[in-house]
Every structure is written in C-alpha cells, then in structure tokens.
Amino acid sequence: MPRPLRIAVAGLGTVGAGVVRLLQQHRALIARRAGRELQVVAVSARDARRERGIDLAGVRWQSDPLKLALDPEVEVVCELIGGEDGIALALARAALAAGKPLVTANKAMLAVHGAELAALAEERGTTIGFEAAVAGGIPVIKALREGLAANGIRRVYGILNGTCNYILTQMRESGRPFSEVLEEAQRLGYAEADPATDIDGYDAAHKLALLAALAFGGRPRFDAIHIEGIRQVTPEDIRYAEELGYRIKLLGVARMTAAGLEQRLHPAMVPAQAPIAQVEGVFNGVVVDGDFVGSTVYEGRGAGAGPTASAVVADLIDLARGRRLPVFGVPCSALADHPVAPMAAHVGCYYIRLQVVDRPGVMAEIAAVLRDHAISIESLIQRGRNPGRGVPIVLTSHETTEEAMVRALAQIGRLPSVLEEPRMIRIEPLEAGPGQPEGGRRP
Amino acid sequence: MPRPLRIAVAGLGTVGAGVVRLLQQHRALIARRAGRELQVVAVSARDARRERGIDLAGVRWQSDPLKLALDPEVEVVCELIGGEDGIALALARAALAAGKPLVTANKAMLAVHGAELAALAEERGTTIGFEAAVAGGIPVIKALREGLAANGIRRVYGILNGTCNYILTQMRESGRPFSEVLEEAQRLGYAEADPATDIDGYDAAHKLALLAALAFGGRPRFDAIHIEGIRQVTPEDIRYAEELGYRIKLLGVARMTAAGLEQRLHPAMVPAQAPIAQVEGVFNGVVVDGDFVGSTVYEGRGAGAGPTASAVVADLIDLARGRRLPVFGVPCSALADHPVAPMAAHVGCYYIRLQVVDRPGVMAEIAAVLRDHAISIESLIQRGRNPGRGVPIVLTSHETTEEAMVRALAQIGRLPSVLEEPRMIRIEPLEAGPGQPEGGRRP
Numbered sequence: 102m103p104r105p106l107r108i109a110v111a112g113l114g115t116v117g118a119g120v121v122r123l124l125q126q127h128r129a130l131i132a133r134r135a136g137r138e139l140q141v142v143a144v145s146a147r148d149a150r151r152e153r154g155i156d157l158a159g160v161r162w163q164s165d166p167l168k169l170a171l172d173p174e175v176e177v178v179c180e181l182i183g184g185e186d187g188i189a190l191a192l193a194r195a196a197l198a199a200g201k202p203l204v205t206a207n208k209a210m211l212a213v214h215g216a217e218l219a220a221l222a223e224e225r226g227t228t229i230g231f232e233a234a235v236a237g238g239i240p241v242i243k244a245l246r247e248g249l250a251a252n253g254i255r256r257v258y259g260i261l262n263g264t265c266n267y268i269l270t271q272m273r274e275s276g277r278p279f280s281e282v283l284e285e286a287q288r289l290g291y292a293e294a295d296p297a298t299d300i301d302g303y304d305a306a307h308k309l310a311l312l313a314a315l316a317f318g319g320r321p322r323f324d325a326i327h328i329e330g331i332r333q334v335t336p337e338d339i340r341y342a343e344e345l346g347y348r349i350k351l352l353g354v355a356r357m358t359a360a361g362l363e364q365r366l367h368p369a370m371v372p373a374q375a376p377i378a379q380v381e382g383v384f385n386g387v388v389v390d391g392d393f394v395g396s397t398v399y400e401g402r403g404a405g406a407g408p409t410a411s412a413v414v415a416d417l418i419d420l421a422r423g424r425r426l427p428v429f430g431v432p433c434s435a436l437a438d439h440p441v442a443p444m445a446a447h448v449g450c451y452y453i454r455l456q457v458v459d460r461p462g463v464m465a466e467i468a469a470v471l472r473d474h475a476i477s478i479e480s481l482i483q484r485g486r487n488p489g490r491g492v493p494i495v496l497t498s499h500e501t502t503e504e505a506m507v508r509a510l511a512q513i514g515r516l517p518s519v520l521e522e523p524r525m526i527r528i529e530p531l532e533a534g535p536g537q538p539e540g541g542r543r544p
Numbered sequence: 545m546p547r548p549l550r551i552a553v554a555g556l557g558t559v560g561a562g563v564v565r566l567l568q569q570h571r572a573l574i575a576r577r578a579g580r581e582l583q584v585v586a587v588s589a590r591d592a593r594r595e596r597g598i599d600l601a602g603v604r605w606q607s608d609p610l611k612l613a614l615d616p617e618v619e620v621v622c623e624l625i626g627g628e629d630g631i632a633l634a635l636a637r638a639a640l641a642a643g644k645p646l647v648t649a650n651k652a653m654l655a656v657h658g659a660e661l662a663a664l665a666e667e668r669g670t671t672i673g674f675e676a677a678v679a680g681g682i683p684v685i686k687a688l689r690e691g692l693a694a695n696g697i698r699r700v701y702g703i704l705n706g707t708c709n710y711i712l713t714q715m716r717e718s719g720r721p722f723s724e725v726l727e728e729a730q731r732l733g734y735a736e737a738d739p740a741t742d743i744d745g746y747d748a749a750h751k752l753a754l755l756a757a758l759a760f761g762g763r764p765r766f767d768a769i770h771i772e773g774i775r776q777v778t779p780e781d782i783r784y785a786e787e788l789g790y791r792i793k794l795l796g797v798a799r800m801t802a803a804g805l806e807q808r809l810h811p812a813m814v815p816a817q818a819p820i821a822q823v824e825g826v827f828n829g830v831v832v833d834g835d836f837v838g839s840t841v842y843e844g845r846g847a848g849a850g851p852t853a854s855a856v857v858a859d860l861i862d863l864a865r866g867r868r869l870p871v872f873g874v875p876c877s878a879l880a881d882h883p884v885a886p887m888a889a890h891v892g893c894y895y896i897r898l899q900v901v902d903r904p905g906v907m908a909e910i911a912a913v914l915r916d917h918a919i920s921i922e923s924l925i926q927r928g929r930n931p932g933r934g935v936p937i938v939l940t941s942h943e944t945t946e947e948a949m950v951r952a953l954a955q956i957g958r959l960p961s962v963l964e965e966p967r968m969i970r971i972e973p974l975e976a977g978p979g980q981p982e983g984g985r986r987p
Contacts, residue, residue, distance in 0.1 A: 119836075123694055123836055127694060127695075127696060130696060130761075131693070131694060133761070133874040133875070133878045134693045134873055134874055135693070136870075136875075232691070237837075238692075238834070238836070238837035238838065238840065239837075239840050240686075240687050240690070240691025240692065240840075243683075243686060243687070243690060243691045244683050244686070244687070244691075247683070247686060247858060247861070247862065248675070248683025248686045248687075248858055249681075249683065249854065249858065250574070250577045250578070250857075250858055250861045251566055251570060251574060251853070251854045251857035251858050251860075251861065252570075252854055253570060253573060318573075318576065376819075376822060376843060379819060379822050391681070391854060392850075393562075393566055393681070393850040393851065393853055393854040394680075394681035394682075394844065394845065394850060394851045394854035394855075395681065395844060395845045395850065395851060396844060396845075397681065397682050397683075397842070397843065397844035397845075398841070398842070398843040398844060399840070399841070399842060400819060400840065400841040400843075401837065401838060401839060401840035401841060402837065402838045402839075402840075407835075407836040407837060407838065408836065408837045408838060410694070410836055411692065411694045411695055411834060411836040411837035412837075414693075414694035415690060415691055415692065415693055415694050417694075418690070418693045418694065419690065422867075422869065424865075424867045426865065427579075430577055431576040431577055432576070432579075435576045
C-alpha cells in the first residue's frame with residue numbers, strides 16, 4: 102500500500118472534530134476504500150485545551166492555521182473554520198498557492214470567491230473538494246460533477262437549508278406563526294441565536310450558487326441570485342397552499358431561460374405530491390433535471406457533524422485515489438459567462454393573497470388591474486362574509502412575468518378597498534417525477 | 545487537449561443506440577467535462593442495415609463483437625448486448641483480458657460472474673464501470689463506491705424494478721388484480737411479453753447483489769439472495785396495507801445482521817409516509833443508511849434509453865479522466881466473504897391474512913398457535929360477519945423470526961377452520977428519514 106495521505110485540519114468545531122473522529126473510527130475501512138491510509142498530521146484551532154472527544158496524540162498543533170498550508174509534511178488542507186473572508190479565505194489561498202488541494206465545507210467563501218480560488222487551483226495544478234458545502238452528506242456535488250456529467254442540465258432546484266425547512270414544516274403541522282416557531286427552534290438548537298443567515302436565505306443561496314455553477318458550467322455568481330427568506334410566510338398562506346394542493350418550501354432554483362441563467366431563492370409553492378414536497382423537517386433535498394436522465398432526486402441530512410464529516414472524508418478519499426477534477430467540472434477557461442436573467446423577466450405562475458373590504462365591486466376592480474397587465478386568473482378563493490370589513494381573497498394566476506405581476510400588485514395595493522399590502526408567493530411547476538408517473542414506453 | 549478516448553460499442557439496441565446518440569448530441573459538452581473527446585470508433589450489432597437514427601459514418605462495423613476487444617484502436621469496450629452468459633460474458637472476459645476497461649449495463653452477468661470479472665480486471669490493471677446496471681441513470685453506484693465511502697453501511701434497500709413498481713402502483717390505484725394489470729402493462733409496453741425476469745424478482749435481485757457487494761465490500765452473491773416476486777400480491781393485501789398505514793413495494797434489502805449478510809428481495813410493507821413509499825410508477829428509488837451520513841435517498845428513472853445512456857457515458861467520462869477504482873470499491877483481496885444469513889434467521893414484523901370459517905373459537909385456535917411459536921400479535925382486523933362461512937382475518941405481528949413465522953403459518957394452514965393457504969408479507973421498518981423528522985441538535 103502506498104504511503105498515507107497527510108492531512109491538515111484547520112478548525113476543530115463540530116465539523117472539524119467530526120472529521121477527525123470519522124477518520125479514526127473508520128481508519129481501516131477508509132484505507133481499503135482509498136487505497137492508502139488517511140492520516141491527520143496537523144491541526145489548528147483556537148483553544149488547544151478544549152475537550153473534543155478525539156485523540157490528537159502525535160498530531161502537530163499549529164496556533165496559526167496559515168502555517169498548515171506551508172508545512173512541508175501536509176499534502177491536503179481541510180478548511181473547516183468557516184466565514185466568507187478572513188482567515189478561511191487566507192488559508193484557502195495559501196494552500197492552493199502552495200499547490201495543495203483544499204477540502205472545505207465553506208459555501209459562503211466559495212459562493213463569493215469560488216471563481217478566484219478555482220483559477221488559482223488550476224494555475225497551481227490542484228483542486229478544491231467541496232462536497233460538504235452543499236446538502237451535507239448527500240453526494241450531490243459528485244452527482245452533478247460526475248454522475249450526471251453526460252447530461253445537459255435543464256434545471257436544478259432544492260431545499261438547501263434545514264433550519265428553514267424545519268420552521269416551515271413546524272408551521273404547517275402546528276398552524277403557529279413564524280416568530281413563535283423560530284423561537285422554539287432556537288430553544289431546541291435547530292436555529293442559531295442570530296438566525297438571519299438561515300432564515301433570510303443567504304445560506305441556501307450560497308449553496309445554490311455552487312449547484313448552478315456546476316450544473317451550467319459557469320462561475321458561482323452569488324451576487325446574481327434573487328434572494329427572499331421565509332420571514333413573510335404566514336400560517337394563512339400555508340393553509341391556503343394546502344387547500345390548493347401545494348406546500349410552501351424555501352426553494353433554490355437555477356434554470357437556463359431565454360433571458361439567461363435564472364437563479365432565485367425564495368418561498369415557493371410546490372405540488373404536495375412532488376418528491377421535493379415530501380422533504381420535511383431538517384432534511385435537505387435536491388432535484389436535478391437532465392436532458393437524458395430525466396428528473397433525479399437526492400435527499401438526506403443537510404447538516405450536522407456526521408453528514409458533513411462523511412462528505413469531507415469522501416473528498417479526501419477521492420484525493421487519496423488521485424482523482425482530481427476541475428473545481429467546477431470544466432477548465433476555468435471553459436466556464437461560461439451566462440447572461441444573468443433579471444428577476445423581472447421570470448415567467449411563472451403566482452399565488453396572491455389580498456385582504457379587501459367586503460363590498461360589491463371589489464373583485465371587479467382587482468380583475469381589471471390584472472387584465473390590464475395581461476395576467477389571467479387560474480383559480481380564486483373568496484370565502485366568508487364580513488360586509489363592509491376585511492375578508493381575504495386568494496388568487497392563483499396562469500403564467501405571467503414577474504414584471505407584470507409586480508406592477509399589478511403595486512397598483513392593486515393602492516386600491517382603497519385593499520386593506521393590506523398584497524402577499525405574493527411564486528408557484529414552481531415540477532415535472533413528473535417519482536410519484537407522478539408519466540406516459541412512455543418500457544420502464 | 546489530449547487525444548480522444550476511443551470506444552467500441554457492442555450491441556446497438558435501445559441502450560446501445562442511445563449511448564451513440566448521447567455521445568454525438570453532447571460531443572462538445574462531454575469533451576469539456578471529460579477533458580478530451582469521447583469517440584466511438586467501432587460497433588457491433590446483429591443487423592448492420594437496421595435504421596437506428598444514429599450517424600455511424602466513419603465507425604467500423606464488426607460482425608463479431610469479440611473482435612472489438614482485440615482491435616488495437618479500441619481503448620474501452622461498452623458491452624450493451626445483455627444476457628448473463630454467452631457472447632456478453634465472452635466479450636467482457638476478452639476486453640478485460642486485453643487490459644481494456646469494460647463499461648456495461650449488464651446486471652445479470654455481473655451479479656453472477658462479477659467476482660471472476662473483477663479479479664480478471666484487477667489482474668490486468670483495468671476496471672469495470674457498471675453505473676448503468678443498477679437503477680438506470682440514478683448515480684447510486686457512484687454514491688456507494690465514492691460519495692458515501694467514508695461510512696460503514698448499515699443497510700441498503702430499494703425499489704429496483706420499474707415494471708413491478710408500475711404494476712403495484714396500478715393495482716393500488718385501480719384496485720384491479722395482478723393478472724389484469726400485468727396484461728395491460730404488456731399492452732402498453734411497460735412489461736415484456738415474457739415478464740418472468742421482472743415480476744418474479746430476478747432482475748431486481750441482480751441489482752441488489754451489486755448494491756450489497758459495494759455496500760458491504762464483498763463479492764456479489766446472487767445465489768445467496770432470498771427471492772420472491774409479486775405474483776402473489778392481491779388487491780386485498782394492498783387494501784389492508786393502506787388501512788394499516790403501509791404500501792406494498794417489491795423491495796430489495798441488504799443488511800448486516802448477527803447471523804451474517806442478509807439479502808432478500810420480496811414484496812414488503814413500508815410505512816406510507818416513508819420516502820421509498822412515495823416512489824411510484826416506473827420509477828426506482830434506493831436508500832442507503834450510513835453510520836455517519838444517516839439515511840440518504842436516491843430516486844429517478846430506473847430504465848430506458850436516455851437514463852441508461854446517461855449512466856454509461858458517465859462511466860466513460862470517468863475513464864477518460866483516468867479515474868479507475870477497484871470494481872467493488874476495494875481490492876479483490878480485501879473483499880470479505882460474509883457469512884450468508886439464512887432467511888430462517890430473519891427477524892422482523894409480519895402481516896398475515898387468513899380466510900377462516902366464521903364461528904366462535906377460531907381466533908382462539910389461531911392465537912394459541914402463535915403463542916406456541918412465541919409470536920405476539922401487534923394488531924388484528926376481523927371485519928364483517930358471515931356465520932359458518934369464510935371471513936378474512938388480518939394480523940400484524942411484533943418482531944419474530946422467519947423460522948417461527950413459517951412454522952406457525954404451516955400449522956395454522958392445517959387448522960380445519962382455515963380455508964385458504966395463509967398469506968404473509970414482511971413489514972420493513974424504516975428509520976426516520978426525510979418526511980419523518982427525528983430529534984437531535986442543530987439541523
């Protein structure tokens with residue numbers, strides 16, 4: 102058996118300690134599958150004395166993580182510190198500049214600096230493994246970069262943040278409002294004390310940028326993603342969604358359109374029977390639509406020490422085997438600069454909820470505004486009477502543009518009989534997939 | 545860019561023609577992702593004049609597929625002829641003996657001769673790609689061999705035959721009996737004129753043998769699989785399953801038990817809310833339980849020209865990139881000879897349906913037999929009265945052994961008041977997965 106692959110681990114938080122634990126626990130199994138041993142030779146973390154439940158005997162401590170990159174004994178650097186910039190980025194640059202492959206779970210850093218780091222890796226003849234950066238232990242980076250590499254990808258979409266999915270699932274099951282469920286999630290440890298990165302959609306958008314880069318062979322463009330979080334989702338919307346046969350999910354969607362590459366992260370209504378609608382609680386799910394393979398679905402735990410360590414070590418095994426791919430699947434020179442489809446050009450169906458005065462003529466006013474913007478109504482629910490006071494109206498539209506919808510809603514919001522700001526949620530059409538057989542020849 | 549990878553395709557049926565079409569249609573895209581062109585230089589098929597809708601200009605025809613293996617211009621052989629033995633096996637042996645990697649969709653051949661072929665590949669320094677042999681285009685071989693390589697696998701299970709899943713889905717949705725739905729499936733082209741390979745479970749068992757070999761690091765042992773098909777499943781069983789909160793699926797399960805490696809392929813009741821229960825129609829689904837990653841789910845089309853070609857070409861791209869792994873994930877010398885857990889040692893819960901004379905005392909007789917075999921009843925449905933004549937009794941058991949259950953059912957079947965052979969379906973306990981959140985810390 103060849104000599105061990107010598108690894109440095111920077112950051113010994115939940116994930117870093119999990120990686121070390123996994124490498125120790127499955128040492129023999131991993132050596133068989135990797136063709137050689139995977140050996141942690143150096144680590145770096147803020148507190149050398151903290152008890153982490155891992156054996157670090159014989160492993161060198163470095164107080165300065167940057168020194169790991171320059172350590173001649175280190176062949177691969179695992180960056181598990183986190184953060185878009187700062188020490189994580191400095192370490193990534195130093196490792197790649199030294200020609201050493203980088204393995205990282207850092208979606209924020211790659212979503213923003215991925216193009217620069219990929220170019221540096223390529224220049225120095227090395228690569229970046231980032232399976233752990235998207236959807237935890239689900240091997241969806243490998244599926245996109247290798248398993249589905251024969252396909253033109255039409256669309257990739259998914260539930261990419263377990264905290265948001267947990268909150269939306271709880272809201273649906275209990276009927277409670279967002280703020281209450283968030284507080285409970287924080288108490289239970291399912292949401293951070295500062296939950297903004299999760300619930301405002303940034304974490305999921307970082308992951309979407311990476312999926313889109315792989316699927317469409319471009320540079321990650323976090324800045325090009327339309328992002329809306331889940332703060333505005335109400336129990337009423339969730340109830341109406343169920344009534345209409347949908348569930349509300351925080352969905353990241355990337356697809357190629359006539360206007361360019363569309364990337365958006367927002368609450369969306371998905372058919373309740375679709376596989377992605379069945380992904381509940383803290384789980385993640387990703388769907389890839391390929392032109393030859395059709396729709397393929399990947400589900401599992403999107404975070405946590407075990408799943409993330411599983412993904413990091415899978416990348417390490419690939420490196421131990423000598424398998425090195427271009428970071429985003431094709432050489433940097435072949436990465437496309439896809440035009441960015443503006444959100445205004447988005448074409449889709451919409452759910453609209455209005456609170457209006459219950460008097461004759463209100464529907465006529467609203468219908469007239471929609472007609473003026475060439476928006477046609479697919480369904481309408483107006484239930485309960487409260488003459489002279491507020492009642493809800495729920496509409497779904499046929500396909501229209503975001504631009505038309507935004508303008509129509511602004512105008513509707515200004516009608517005197519409309520009592521609150523109109524609420525809008527996009528409806529995501531999902532192809533037939535598992536659970537929705539479609540026609541065709543032999544299975 | 546390095547010179548093209550030169551490929552021979554043996555067999556130009558639906559799949560073979562699909563592979564050639566895919567390679568032509570995505571020629572530039574594939575070259576970017578593979579780092580070089582993938583070029584079909586030679587083909588072999590029975591009828592050279594048949595119209596296949598593919599361009600074979602400049603491609604050499606070989607009437608004898610074995611000559612492809614010896615052709616010095618050919619670097620990789622795609623065996624897409626099919627069949628457990630015969631010409632397919634001869635070609636596989638010839639290609640590997642010549643040190644050329646083999647890419648194949650042939651699950652029957654690999655399930656039976658996989659160990660021999662893997663040893664030959666290793667001896668000659670080459671490998672076998674067989675992503676297309678299991679679950680069509682879903683990259684589940686890659687997930688097991690690479691993406692989840694850091695995990696000890698506890699269990700792998702799945703719906704591996706689209707024909708059977710289509711029939712069971714139709715039976716559930718329409719309430720019609722097996723024979724009627726099979727006939728319709730044959731008319732629609734979803735089932736073969738001779739459907740035995742599919743509906744008696746052999747096709748799915750071939751795939752299970754390959755999944756189990758990868759998951760548990762052993763040789764494929766098709767002969768060690770307990771196989772039951774779906775001919776015996778009745779609309780009554782499907783109805784009772786729904787009432788009890790289950791769906792009936794033809795499930796392949798491999799798991800490590802105290803008695804050894806258990807491999808079984810049979811109709812099973814799975815919780816209706818589990819992700820695998822949602823895989824309907826012609827779709828396939830596979831679940832892998834890993835000790836670090838938890839439960840991960842893979843779904844998509846399990847067959848057809850497009851999905852199968854997607855998997856074959858993914859293997860070709862891996863080879864073009866120089867990525868070559870041991871056939872079953874570890875060197876042949878490291879493959880374990882796991883003891884075969886006899887089916888009699890299987891431990892699980894059971895569904896039992898009896899047709900009995902409706903008179904006092906019958907339940908007492910049945911309960912006494914179960915008690916004598918230490919089987920405890922979990923639930924019981926006895927509905928409708930038909931004094932002195934036949935009524936159904938449906939039971940579910942707590943955990944017991946297959947041996948105890950088989951003996952108890954034989955004894956129950958001999959009771960004078962039991963009118964028909966007792967029907968039994970195993971219940972598969974599924975861990976919490978997507979859709980079934982469990983406790984734990986941060987998602």
